Amino acid sequence: MKDEGISEFVIEARNLTKVFRDFWGRPTVKAVNNVTLDVRRGEIFGLLGPNGSGKSTTIKMILGLLHPTSGHLAVLGQSPRSVSVKSRIGFMPEESYLYKYLTAEEILNFYANLYGLSGQHKTERVDALIGQVGLTHARHRRVGEFSKGMARRVGLAQALLNDPDLILLDEPTSGLDPIACREVKDLLLALARQGKTILICSHHLSDMQDICNRVAILLQGEVCASGSVQDLLTTPDTLKLTLQAPSQTTLNTILDMLERETGIRPQVDHTGRTLESVFIETVSQRRSDSTHKSSCSPEKSV
Amino acid sequence: MRVCFRQFFSLTGLAVTELFRQPAFLLVILSSTACTILVPLAISHQLGQQGHLALDSSLAFEFMFGIVLAGYAACATLHNECRSGTILIVFSKPVSRLMFFLAKYMAVSILLAFFVFCSGVASLLAERLTPRNFEFDALGLRLLLAVPLVAFIPAAVLNYFTRRSFVFYALLGFVLALIGMVIALGMVNGEGARVAFGSQIDWRILPACALEGIALLILSAIALSLASRLPTPTTIAVLAVVLFAGLISDHLITLLPQSGTVRFGLQMLLPDIQAFWPADRLASGGILSLSVMAHATAYAAAYTSGVLCIGYASFRNRQF
Numbered sequence: 001m002k003d004e005g006i007s008e009f010v011i012e013a014r015n016l017t018k019v020f021r022d023f024w025g026r027p028t029v030k031a032v033n034n035v036t037l038d039v040r041r042g043e044i045f046g047l048l049g050p051n052g053s054g055k056s057t058t059i060k061m062i063l064g065l066l067h068p069t070s071g072h073l074a075v076l077g078q079s080p081r082s083v084s085v086k087s088r089i090g091f092m093p094e095e096s097y098l099y100k101y102l103t104a105e106e107i108l109n110f111y112a113n114l115y116g117l118s119g120q121h122k123t124e125r126v127d128a129l130i131g132q133v134g135l136t137h138a139r140h141r142r143v144g145e146f147s148k149g150m151a152r153r154v155g156l157a158q159a160l161l162n163d164p165d166l167i168l169l170d171e172p173t174s175g176l177d178p179i180a181c182r183e184v185k186d187l188l189l190a191l192a193r194q195g196k197t198i199l200i201c202s203h204h205l206s207d208m209q210d211i212c213n214r215v216a217i218l219l220q221g222e223v224c225a226s227g228s229v230q231d232l233l234t235t236p237d238t239l240k241l242t243l244q245a246p247s248q249t250t251l252n253t254i255l256d257m258l259e260r261e262t263g264i265r266p267q268v269d270h271t272g273r274t275l276e277s278v279f280i281e282t283v284s285q286r287r288s289d290s291t292h293k294s295s296c297s298p299e300k301s302v
Numbered sequence: 303m304r305v306c307f308r309q310f311f312s313l314t315g316l317a318v319t320e321l322f323r324q325p326a327f328l329l330v331i332l333s334s335t336a337c338t339i340l341v342p343l344a345i346s347h348q349l350g351q352q353g354h355l356a357l358d359s360s361l362a363f364e365f366m367f368g369i370v371l372a373g374y375a376a377c378a379t380l381h382n383e384c385r386s387g388t389i390l391i392v393f394s395k396p397v398s399r400l401m402f403f404l405a406k407y408m409a410v411s412i413l414l415a416f417f418v419f420c421s422g423v424a425s426l427l428a429e430r431l432t433p434r435n436f437e438f439d440a441l442g443l444r445l446l447l448a449v450p451l452v453a454f455i456p457a458a459v460l461n462y463f464t465r466r467s468f469v470f471y472a473l474l475g476f477v478l479a480l481i482g483m484v485i486a487l488g489m490v491n492g493e494g495a496r497v498a499f500g501s502q503i504d505w506r507i508l509p510a511c512a513l514e515g516i517a518l519l520i521l522s523a524i525a526l527s528l529a530s531r532l533p534t535p536t537t538i539a540v541l542a543v544v545l546f547a548g549l550i551s552d553h554l555i556t557l558l559p560q561s562g563t564v565r566f567g568l569q570m571l572l573p574d575i576q577a578f579w580p581a582d583r584l585a586s587g588g589i590l591s592l593s594v595m596a597h598a599t600a601y602a603a604a605y606t607s608g609v610l611c612i613g614y615a616s617f618r619n620r621q622f
Contacts, residue, residue, distance in 0.1 A: 063394050065622045083396050091394035097387035099316065101323040101467075113312035114395040116305035158391065168394075 010166050010197040011039035011062060016071035018057050031057040033221040044188065044198045046208040049218035055201040056094060059168050063091055076166060087115060090164035094171045096151030100144030104135050104154050107143060108161065115162040129157040132187070148175035156184065167191065167198045173207050178279045185211050242271060309397055310405050317379045317409030326374060328469045331420055334367035338424040339446065342432050356432040357507060358581050360425035364511060368518040369545055371417050373538035375410045376525035381533055390622055403614050410522045418515035423480045425507045430487050439492045445483045452479040509590045510580035516602045517578035521545060523606040527613025530620055548575030573605055
């Protein structure tokens with residue numbers, strides 16, 4: 001029974017601690033303190049926390065780039081320092097750490113070679129990912145000339161090259177415009193539906209709320225809260241009732257009835273759209289119009 | 303195994319591509335060539351010296367620019383990769399640190415081999431263009447002035463119309479132009495009369511430059527081992543000290559007691575750069591025999607292996 005449970009976990013961290021030391025070996029900062037985390041297969045797990053809370057350090061330990069000072073850490077059932085386990089992991093770091101003298105295509109081909117991809121399979125995979133992250137028009141441009149958002153797209157594409165089982169993303173939507181951000185979130189949701197496990201660090205709480213199944217909140221290297229997003233967000237003794245706006249008389253009747261029942265007059269408000277949805281709708285509409293116009297223009301027709 | 307080779311050649315290829323596209327590399331090659339060819343012209347003109355001055359100065363410039371390039375390339379390919387964070391993505395892939403470290407050394411070695419080749423060609427030209435009896439080689443000087451134009455104009459045109467790397471094509475054009483110049487000058491003498499090809503060129507310079515190149519491979523191993531921790535200026539400074547100490551290592555060791563541990567340690571630690579300094583042998587009209595080259599190569603291979611082992615031990619436990 002216990003074995004079944006363990007095999008379900010893609011990341012198992014028990015009492016994980018990381019202390020950074022100075023040149024003389026004296027401890028300078030305890031970046032991660034006694035963190036225990038379990039990430040299950042096929043879920044999107046979010047690590048939240050303010051700057052310096054230990055999110056990136058935790059991700060680096062999961063990747064084997066930093067060694068825990070104490071505690072137990074297993075990734076896909078193996079030590080994170082094992083080279084072989086990395087063929088099943090995709091990682092997108094917080095900053096777009098890319099070779100600025102290379103083009104987007106050259107970079108993806110390079111990383112594909114590191115995964116051992118070759119021939120037609122490599123070409124198809126690189127082409128597909130360049131298209132998926134929307135960089136077809138810029139595939140031959142040097143990454144040093146890219147905007148931050150475009151560089152993030154290359155970063156995301158390289159993380160997905162090996163069709164990984166576990167995807168680690170550090171601030172994946174940072175620097176992206178709202179439409180690109182929505183596309184990335186949709187892509188991550190699609191990957192999760194395919195059974196991929198995704199661990200995300202982010203400050204963008206609305207993004208995390210949109211896509212994460214479970215989250216853990218880190219503060220000063222310690223887990224302050226963790227659980228499913230649904231559980232954390234639900235206020236058990238409060239309900240939200242959404243209905244098509246009735247007449248004022250009907251509304252007053254309902255409110256009076258509820259007030260008699262609970263002793264408190266319910267608050268009534270209009271449901272609003274989010275700024276994100278307004279932005280996406282407006283820009284998509286404008287793009288669609290301009291595409292339509294250009295496709296109908298005489299030059300295009302000729 | 304095939305995957306390992308593919309990874310190794312990809313890492314090496316990427317590092318070489320990056321290094322060859324960096325303007326600093328072009329600048330070092332240009333400066334080195336300019337100094338190698340032009341300084342002997344000025345010295346010989348003032349002092350009325352013959353070709354051996356050109357040889358001495360060109361070999362000295364090869365060492366000088368060689369350590370700058372070794373330090374710069376090692377740091378550009380390793381230290382900068384650690385600092386910029388690109389190494390985080392590489393190590394998130396199934397790549398072992400040993401392979402990464404060795405691939406970087408291979409890349410620096412390829413870069414230095416290219417530099418040594420350029421330096422060798424420039425040294426041939428320097429010796430050939432040195433004024434004899436205060437008479438300059440007019441044809442040679444005209445060809446020399448044409449080299450930058452032949453190299454850079456096509457590279458600029460390519461860059462403008464096709465956005466291809468200016469630095470890479472300028473380097474390629476520059477080297478091809480230098481080789482062309484050697485071939486052209488090999489067929490005529492100082493007065494412009496036809497002679498048997500190569501009879502006016504001191505070909506002994508090429509193995510001498512190669513011998514120095516082997517010493518530069520030792521220095522690049524030291525540079526790479528330092529580059530995992532130190533930035534470029536510090537690495538180049540340490541290399542300069544090692545080069546200087548290596549050049550006088552014979553003298554330094556004789557100052558110490560015959561059977562002391564310090565003497566033994568110094569003998570083991572300091573590279574014997576004197577073994578790679580060919581100017582004295584060439585000045586006396588000798589040539590570099592195969593046994594000298596083989597001895598130097600074996601020494602360099604052993605020393606470089608030791609240095610790379612220490613460098614890797616330091617790099618293996620590095621946390622990012």
